[in-house]
Amino acid sequence: MREFTVPPVITGAPVGGLADTVFQHAHEEPGRVVLGRKTGGVWRDVTSGELAAEVLALAKGLLAQGVRFGDRVAVMSRTRYEWTLFDFALWAIGAQPVPVYPTSSAEQVRWILADSRCTACVVENEDQAMTVGSVVDGLPELRLLWQLDAGAVDALVADGRGVSEDVVHRHRGAVTPDAVATVIYTSGTTGRPKGCVLTHANFMFEADTMAGHWESVFQASPGEQPSTLLFLPLAHVFGRMVEVAAVRARVKLGHQPVLTAAELLPGLAAFRPTFVLGVPYVFEKVFAAARRKAEAEGRTGPFDRAVETAVRYAEAREQQAFGIGPGPSAGLRVEHQVFEKLVYGKVRAAMGGRVRHAMSGGSAMSRRLGLFFEGAGITIFEGYGLTESSAAATANPPGATKYGTVGPPIPGCTVHIAADGEVWLHGGHVFSGYLNDPRGTQEVLRGGWLATGDLGRLDEDGYLTITGRKKEILVTSNGKSVQPAALEERVRSHPLVAQCVLVGNDRPYIAALITLDPEGIAHWLSMRGLPQRPAAELVHDTDLSAEVRRAVVAANTLVSQAEAIRTFRVLPEQFSEERGLLTPSLKLKRRAIEKAYAMEVAALYQS
Structure with missing residues (x-):
């Protein structure tokens, strides 16, 4: 079969914008619990009426601080309650949140904020504020920076007390389905992130289709309220869609900022969701x-x-x-x-x-x-x-x-x-x-x-x-896309390294197979007054491994933590055309290499 279509379950064209849902639900069921907020280690219920009031107050503060219809505002944070507030407050005034991974490097932050021409930025903590500050000279349009852990929400709410609610609602009324809702950056073919422009209609179609067709998932057993714990990064489109779908489907939504098993499993036990959306x-x-x-x-x-x-x-x-x-x-x-x-x-x-x-x-x-x-x-x-x-x-x-x-x-x-x-x-x-x-x-x-x-x-x-x-972007089992070329080139630039191949597709992290340069090795031994030895005898040498590790560490400065090389294996021989591991133009045959070194790759992921 070459093509397959499934008929739609949504009838009628979308109307308005994403923030309308918050206020509509508050009008229809103000006392219905729609969010869970963890405060002091204890989960507290948030009703539709409370959510609408918080979104409205924050939207007024954003207007008071000069955020205008069509402005783009970066949000750099882990998954937490305040991100959802900012999303819907920005949508309420026709602004466009631009998500940024909290582990992004300074160069990645500079590129995303510059390319999207963000006028403001929300960060979670001081470290992220310093990351933005380190590149602010290259961001002439960035005027405002708010830090969640420094009371940003309360300060904005205080700033907006003099703004009329009608001003927010007039902005909201001007948002149409074809208006841009967000710009999400994803790895491009050149390795530089590309900004995907998604509209309010895109989100409505996706969220309502999922909630409608998978009704058994978004519903609960009799006597239970449907609920889900969001632990995916809100910087990722999957996490954002979970957020929007939960709000639109009146599903109780909780936020879990840490994805490690040590944090996630207790979080699931405490929140007790009826369904979850995750990665393998x-x-x-x-x-x-x-x-x-x-x-x-x-x-x-x-x-x-x-x-x-x-x-x-x-x-x-x-x-x-x-x-x-x-x-x-x-x-x-x-x-x-x-x-x-x-x-x-x-x-x-x-x-x-x-x-x-x-x-x-x-x-x-x-x-x-x-x-x-x-x-x-x-x-x-x-x-x-x-x-x-x-x-x-x-x-x-x-x-x-x-x-x-x-x-x-x-x-x-x-x-x-x-x-x-x-x-x-x-x-x-x-x-x-x-x-x-x-x-x-x-x-x-x-x-x-x-x-x-x-x-x-x-x-x-x-x-x-x-x-x-078709292209060689790696995708780890937690959904992170990684362009290998820049990292491989940086590792390969070390004088002791001949070749570098990243692995990590459908695995928990990125790792590397590295081969040694014979001439570089000969020079390294000579400079240390050591007898000459073939590369195959040096793969377990601790001093040489330390040198190669420096090359890996240097390469990792180019990317975020999630994209970094976690571990590597130095191989005793180089990849060659004769062994079917290189093309005639000396390009790496990735699948052939991973198959030839299947045991070595498996060892990289043994705990």
């Missing part, structure tokens, strides 16, 4: 934590048997859903029930005890992991999308999940497989182009179709499987 990394960590606990308690054998049972049970249910099997046998159902209390219930308890559904995106999840969670009572709907498609373009639907695929197109979207295998997308979620980059826009928008740069195939049911990337 999160589900991998939950599984790994469960297995480590079983191992510590001397129950590795039963745990592994429970995993096998869950996988077989889920596979049988999957076959039944597609009419190719009878479902789990009586014996398998009994075996599955035995492990429900022993293992599966404990896995769900680790996620708060109420989670029955999840959505995963950002990178590929292993089929086996998805089947395990399905068998353990948590259905994970895996999807696929880009910043340019306002997050999800495909996703597995309720009742018909094919693990190992990213599902069919979301309703109202079409997926087309081009002649070269590239995935093209069409629908109301596709962005309007790159900011200040008409050539880049022309390269990816072709007659209304978004050429994704990813390779894939559609099966007979219209389910998409991503098979690779």
